[in-house]
Amino acid sequence: MNNIEKWIDSIFENTIPNEVVGIAFNLYEDETIQIYLDDQGGIACKEGDFELAPELEDMRSYIEEGRMADFHDHHYPSEMSVDAMVQTYLLDDSENALDTFLKRFDTDWQRYNRDLIRKMQDYQEKQK
Numbered sequence: 001m002n003n004i005e006k007w008i009d010s011i012f013e014n015t016i017p018n019e020v021v022g023i024a025f026n027l028y029e030d031e032t033i034q035i036y037l038d039d040q041g042g043i044a045c046k047e048g049d050f051e052l053a054p055e056l057e058d059m060r061s062y063i064e065e066g067r068m069a070d071f072h073d074h075h076y077p078s079e080m081s082v083d084a085m086v087q088t089y090l091l092d093d094s095e096n097a098l099d100t101f102l103k104r105f106d107t108d109w110q111r112y113n114r115d116l117i118r119k120m121q122d123y124q125e126k127q128k
Helices: 005-011 016-029 030-041 053-066 082-091 097-112 114-127
Strands: none
Touching: 082 097, 097 114
């Protein structure tokens, strides 16, 4: 179990002080999300009536019709066992720990996303 899972479990088991739980829930309030969007730009992380940044107005129809997708490389499959990679990195006190972690992450990402990479290559080839 990773730290995020432990944190979520502890919320439901009431082992985290109510103040901390309150902060977490406050971050997901519509008003808080809108403040973040106004400051940082972007698209809301949940359904609701959020104002769209002016620079994204031309994208409104795509957003409303669900015709958008995240970057393909912003996803990693659960089979990669990233939780174990991160824990190994955190426990590795060698000088090259970060390089080792990043190299393994890149290698495993390519390995577990072969089909996606192939589809992207085919798509890019058709666009030429």
